[in-house]
Amino acid sequence: MDLTNRIALAAIEAGKEILHVYENEFSVAYKSDQSPLTLADQKAHDVISYYLKQTPYPILSEEGRDVPFEKRANWPCYWLVDPLDGTKEFVKRNGEFTVNIALIKEGIPVLGVVYAPVKQWLYIGESGEGAWKLELKEHQFPDNWKEAGERLPSKAEEDRKYTVVGSRTHASEETKEFIAKLQEAHGDIAFVSMGSSLKLCLVAEGVADIYPRMAPTMEWDTAAGDAIVSSAGYRVVQYENDAPLQYNKENLLNPWFVVKR
Structure with missing residues (x-):
């Protein structure tokens, strides 16, 4: 499985775990910086870690961020993850939260996926290859995703306001x-x-x-x-x-x- 497919599947599976929590009653805790934390954050982190630990690269995640700078400063390539971006949107139940996974190489994001599980929007960007948006059905990632998705930018801009x-x-x-x-x-x-x-x-x-x-x-x-x-x-x-x-x-x-x- 190539890296793009792997992180797309990781994001989708994490999104499904998030929805299991989202669709039921859940409690909210608060971190030291007063940002909210739910069970969904940790479940998504666990799923993503499972997928990414099968790659050669280390992981820096919001929910596992206690990696000393002295250690990660020597990482030429690593995964940077937010298992649940927009926890405030999650708590408000407005559907505008995402799973974010990026591959950082020499300080530059070279591969990234963003998945919005309520909307089933999946965005993919590959440096040198392009960017795509897929609107999934039943959280299914198609094998021919480049053909199934829209190449970005896809929206006409001539007929709208700035x-x-x-x-x-x-x-x-x-x-x-x-x-x-x-x-x-x-x-x-x-x-x-x-x-x-x-x-x-x-x-x-x-x-x-x-x-x-x-x-x-x-x-x-x-x-x-x-x-x-x-x-x-x-x-x-x-x-x-x-x-x-x-x-x-x-x-x-x-x-x-x-x-x-």
Whole structure:
């Protein structure tokens, strides 16, 4: 099984485990940073770890993040995983949460999948190959997925307003100021609210033109989406200097960034 098929299946199986929890009553705990944690996070982590431990590469996951920098600094290639991105969306039951798996090579996301289990949307990005979106049925991953999926970007952009995608839960004042400047430049603009890493995927898909993020995120929040965006021919850059996001930093907190076409 090649790596792309492996992580696609891992994300889908993790998504099915998440839905088992989502569709029933569940309790919510809180981490030291007050971010929510559910049984679904841990179940998804366990499934993904099972698939990825059969590859040569180590794993850095949000739910298993206690890997000392001194150890991971020497990893030339590793998996970066968020088993359940958008736990707040999960708790709200709005369906806008994802499973994120990325392969990082020398600090660059070169392969990524994002799966939204409620919507059954699967996004795949392979560096040098391209990006795709699949709308699955019954969580089944087709063998001929490149033919079955839409090559990204897939949405026509001529007949719509300049479109900004943003967070449902993290609209900072700085983000609002950034959007105001976009309105000055583009006139009447459209705004799409979306949770989790789906925001990056909407830019890759061509549904949105830009996603500004002037609020905290971690490396595992962005890596898979970053791989998909770049494989679609677009960019995820730091707000301050237009440089690419860096991965496997000592501090895993991302700087502010912009995803743009």
